[in-house]
Amino acid sequence: MDFVLAFSAIYELIEYGIAVSFGGDLGIAYLGTQGDVWDAQKDMLLAFLGSVVAMVLTALVLWYSNKRYFMRTLRESLRVKSSMPLGGEAFEEYRNK
Numbered sequence: 001m002d003f004v005l006a007f008s009a010i011y012e013l014i015e016y017g018i019a020v021s022f023g024g025d026l027g028i029a030y031l032g033t034q035g036d037v038w039d040a041q042k043d044m045l046l047a048f049l050g051s052v053v054a055m056v057l058t059a060l061v062l063w064y065s066n067k068r069y070f071m072r073t074l075r076e077s078l079r080v081k082s083s084m085p086l087g088g089e090a091f092e093e094y095r096n097k
Helices: 002-022 026-032 041-067 067-078 088-096
Strands: none
Touching: 002 026, 002 041, 041 067
């Protein structure tokens, strides 16, 4: 999901850069926004929603195929494995030097 959103943003920035380099009416025609100033944001939102739908569908297929394994791995992934905050061990090592 993060990759899709980041890739979509990078694509929109590249598209904007190309449109600026063309300049004028040719650049606007390249973008194809039809006057919609929120076109890039809508494209990124749709990419994000598509990735969420894909993740949910994948989770449903995995859950349907093996419920016990899915629930065990879900619980394991959500369990806090260390009582120290993230980066706490490295900070303690640095402080004790």
